[in-house]
Amino acid sequence: MPSEQIENYLKNIYKIQSVEGKVSTSSLSEKLQISPASVSEMVKKLADEGSLTHTPYKGVELTESGKRAALKIVRKHRLWEMFLVEVLHFGWDEIDEEAEKLEHIMSGKMEDKIDEVLGFPSVDPHGDPIPTKSGTVKTIRSFALTDVEEGSTVRVVRVNDANAELLQYASSIGLSLNKKIALKQRMKFDNSLIIKIGSKEMTISATLAENIFVESV
C-alpha cells in the first residue's frame, strides 16, 4: 500500500501529464508545494519502485502500474467529491480540500458502497470523469466557452475546479453544471462575453469563460 504522499505524487503526475504532456520536476514542485529538491528525491524513489521512468534533467513519465495507481486515487477523489456534494450538501467550491484527505482513506468496500449510494456516477461535481474501477477514463468532448460562436446555445459540461473562488463566483451567478448558456455577444476589446442563463443576462470575463467547458446543444 503506497503512502499518502506517494499517492499524491502519482495523482498529480498523472494530472500534469494529462494537460501538459511532459512532467518536469518544477511543475510537480509547483503543484505539490514541495521544494524541487524534495520532489527530485521522491521521483528517484518512485522510479526505483517502478511507478515511473525518470530521465534525469529531462522529466518523468508514469509506467502502466504507476498510471493504474494514479487513476485509483483520481477515482477516489472524485467519488468523495460527489459524495460530499450529493449526500452532505457541500458546495462544489468547498470540497477539494476535504476530498484531498479522504481519497487516501477508502477501502475497496467503502469505494463500492459510496459508488452505489451515488448511483454509479460517471462524472464528479465539476464535470470531470470518474475513472472506472478497472482504470478506464471517459474523455469528455467539450470546448471552452471562449470558443463559442455568437448566437449559439451550449450546455455546461465541466468547470475547471482548480480555483475555489472561481467556482464560488460561478455558482453565485447561476452558472453550474448542465445549465444552458446562450452567447449573445463577444466584446472585441477584452473578449468578455454577454451571455444569458435562463432569463438572466450577464457579462462574464474572458478569464472566467476560459474555465467553463461546454458542448453544443
Add this chain to the structure above:
Amino acid sequence: MPSEQIENYLKNIYKIQSVEGKVSTSSLSEKLQISPASVSEMVKKLADEGSLTHTPYKGVELTESGKRAALKIVRKHRLWEMFLVEVLHFGWDEIDEEAEKLEHIMSGKMEDKIDEVLGFPSVDPHGDPIPTKSGTVKTIRSFALTDVEEGSTVRVVRVNDANAELLQYASSIGLSLNKKIALKQRMKFDNSLIIKIGSKEMTISATLAENIFVESV
C-alpha cells in the same frame, strides 16, 4: 492541530481512564500496539505539551485540555461509525477500522453536516454515547446481561465494540441494539444463559453476556 498519532494516544488514554481508572504505560502500549519504549517517549512529549500529567513509573492522567481533545476524537469516531452504518449500510462489525482513520479527517463543517444528516444522534451503533460538541458525555445507566435476574425482560442498550467477531456473531443471532431479551434460565455450571429474543430461544455463553449491556423494561 495535533497529529493523527497524538489524537490516537489521547483518545485511548481517555478510554482506558474511563474503564480502568489508572492508565499505565503498558496498558497504553497494549491498546495501541506500540512498544512500551515508544509509548513512554510519547507520554513525556504529551506531558510537556500540557495534554496530560505524568508521574514517572506511576501513570498518566489527562488534563482538562487533554480530555477535551480526546472527547473531540471520540465524538468524531462515533459520528463516523453512525454514518457508516446509517448512510453507507455497513454492518456494526465492519466499521471500527474505517472510523479509526476517518476520525482524523473531519473539519468542523464536516462534523456538523454529518451530525445533521444523521439527525443529531446521541449514541453510536454500539450504544456508546456520542459526546456533544461542547464536550459533555451522557453516561448511560445499564448493567451487564450476566447480572439480569431469571424471568425478567430487558432491552439491549449497548454492546461492547472491542471485538468484531463478537459483534458479527451477536447480530447473526438477532441480538442487536434495542432488542428485547427475556432471560429464561441461568445455568449454574458455566453461567451460560437461556434467553429469548422475539420468539426465538437460544443459549448464549457467559462471556458473550458479559459484553451485552441492558436496561430494565
Add this chain to the structure above:
DNA sequence: CCAAGAATTTCGGTGCGCCTAAAATATAAA
C-alpha cells in the same frame, strides 16, 4: 527487609519525507 522479577524509562539508532545550500546540467542569448 530484600532480592528477584516486572514495569518503565533512557539510549542509540532507523525510515520517511521534508528543507537549504551547493554542485551539476541544460538552455538560450550574445
Add this chain to the structure above:
DNA sequence: TTTATATTTTAGGCGCACCGAAATTCTTGG
C-alpha cells in the same frame, strides 16, 4: 560557440514516531 541563467540533482541535516537493548525503578514473595 561561449557564457550566463534557469532547472535539476546531490549533499548534509532535521523532526517525527517508531524500535530493541540496556538501565532504572517499583513491587512483592520469601
